[in-house]
Amino acid sequence: MNILNHFLRKIPIWLVYFVGLTPPLWLLYQGFTGGLGVEPIKALEHELGELGLQALILGLAVTPLRRFAGLNLMRFRRAIGVLTFYYIACHLLVWLVLDVQILAQIWADILKRPYITIGMVGFVLLAPLAVTSNNWSVRKLGARWRKLHKLVYPAAVLGAVHFVMLVKGWQVEPLIYLGVILGLLALRLTPRRTLARA
Helix, strand or coil, rough: CHHHHHHHHHHCCCHHHHHHEEEEEHHHHHHHHCCCCCHHHHHHHHHHHHHHHHHHHHHHHHHHHHHCCCCCCCHHHHHHHHHHHHHHHHHHHHHHHHHHHHHHHHHHHHHHHHHHHHHHHHHHHHHHHHHCCCCCHHHHHHHHHHHHHHHHHHHHHHHHHHHHHHCCCHHHHHHHHHHHHHHHHHHHHHHHHHHHHH
C-alpha cells in the first residue's frame, strides 16, 4: 500500500480535474452521434446522474479507505467533491435545458414530483460545498468549514433516494447505491475508539 500511496502522491491534481471533466463531454458527444440509443436525452440524464452518485460514493469512501485499507486519497478529496458537483450540475442542466425546457413545467415538476423535489434539495445542499471548495473559504470559515461540508452526508442520501424513487419498481441497482452510501456513512460516523477496537 505504501508503494501505491507513493505513486498517488506523484499524480498532479490538475490531471485529476482534466480526466474528471471529460466523461460528460464524451457522453454529450455520444448523444449527438447516436451512441446513446433511441432516447439520447433520457440516457444522458441517467448516465450523468449515476456518474454523480459514483463520485459521491468515492468522496465518502476517502476517509474509510485511509482508516481501514491505508489507501490515502486525501489530497484528491477536494477535486472529487468539485467534480461530483460538476456531474450533478450537468445532470440537472440536461433535465432543465434538453428535457423539460418549459420554465413553468420545471417548477411544477419540482413541486409535484417527490423524486424531483428530493433531487433538487440534494443539489441545493451541495451548492455551498462547491462554492467553498477553495483555500480562501477554508481560511475564512475556519472550524465552520468542516461543519458546512458535512452537508454532503444528507445530500448523498437524498441523491440515492432520488435514484430509488426515479426507477419503476424495486430495482436492485439503485438500492445498492443507497446501501453503499448508508454503509459508508455508518463507517464515517462510528467513533474512532470503537473503530480502533474492531
